[in-house]
Amino acid sequence: MTKDDTPESHGFSIALGGRRHGRPSPSLDNPVFQIADLDVWYGDHQAVRDVTLTVGSRQITSMIGPSGCGKSTVIRCLNRMNDLIPGARVTGKVAYYGESLYDAEVDPIEVRRRIGMVFQKPNPFPKSVYDNVAYGPRVNGVKGNLDDLVEEALTGAALWDEVKDKLKASALALSGGQQQRLCIARAIAVKPEVILMDEPCSALDPIATAKIEDLMAELASQFTIVIVTHNMQQAARISDYTAFFTADVDEEGVRHGRLAEYDTTVTIFENPADQRTEDYITGRFG
Template sequence: MNTTPVTSGTAAPAAGQQAPAVGSVAATAPDTIAQLSDVSIYYGSNHAVRDVAMPIAENQITAMIGPSGCGKSTVLRSINRMNDLIPGARVTGSITFAGQDIYSPQVDPIAVRRHIGMVFQKANPFPKSIFDNVAYGLRVNKMTDGLQDRVEQALRGAALWDEVKDNLKKSALALSGGQQQRLCIARAIAVQPQVLLMDEPCSALDPIATAKIEELMNELVNDYTIVIVTHNMQQAARVSHSTAFFSAELDDAGDRFGHLVEFSDTNKLFSNPADSRTADYISGRFG
């Protein structure tokens, strides 16, 4: 597996060089780029998500589905240590990336987020120009050699270049919602991560903009590994290779917690789920 360690001091790729990626979405068994093992997530004394174990396949799209409050986004944020930013949050078990436990004391969380980028539910462009939005992470990570080329490459990768190339100094806030979300994708891929986490990236978009994002994901997966949280089961069925179904359960004390019910090939999960709770959810009988 051709991946890069996430300790601090990792050298940045040269301008124009694509992030390391191995394999494709072919029929051969994919490599595992990350692995969650017995992962539990706490907010203070609240045991919010319990005992999650699942692989993340390289250069494939993994979807997480389930009802509100089942821990999908919480698990997603744990994969690049975004939960570290929430007071009282902690993670037990292990999450490995490129063979390293990303929660090891020797691992720099900022380096983790450089290699595992994130796109949020609501487009969140900075109140800066289109160019400066994309260049922001490059400057923070001191990847400023060939800055113009890097920004163009990221905008092309997000299928936005042709729409904005003559207005790079224009405020990003003037873009449409769909364009803003693609700008956020460009900002995420500009630093050439290996994994791209997407938390409900289409929930605020109309069907046309949603179709563009889904088409873009199908293109990006040739160069990146994608993990997406979505409430839209049809979207998961359309774009993903593997799907994890989460449910919200009650423990003996009556406390609610998120639980991974089933993880499988997407076609199998939707056509022949192994667990009756999965079948009930995808058929609309609950959730």
């Protein structure tokens, strides 16, 4: 890179690692996910090809890249959400603590309980704040004091102080940022091991986004987090590892998403090995 083309000239040096203070150094010593030669098909279209990466325990891993490069497709492979799409087919290896998520005897419902997901647009149920958080534990037959569990989840999502006096009010009356934190509380109420987030801040204003980022930094001490984001500054601020995806166009003009580079976030933003990564984070394309 020339001096003018460094990530610092695009504002990353100030933000890089801004919400990582106090957390351990990035490490893949205790892998949670091991993905190898992952291909994903929707009918006859191969949406993603040949993705290989490892996700470490209690790390925040960001997936970045231009639209249509397969980021959301890949993250949905991690809790078998693509099973719900007619015609979707996944090949290759997706191992969770060394066990294949796609073995025939694996229950996808149990997979989704252990690997929770927060979506792009807040999607609270048309129920009370309390019933939103209590829904998962009730369905799963969780024993114990439900009131304590709801309070614990809302506290963990940094929302308790804002809603403790309106637990019986409709969740739909909350602000967008509060609704997204409620969805995070709903996800952690069933005590998952991993939280997947597919562009969780794209519909939020900067203040609400900052609260979600602060929350992710806190949750990383308890959960492994994988996030898809179009916001490169967000990836730079919060994540331990960053995967940059791009799209190849074949001779018939069809796009196929693939992983271009995966490394610590510091390396991706300060010293990327792939020219395509450098071009993307310096704004030359994307």
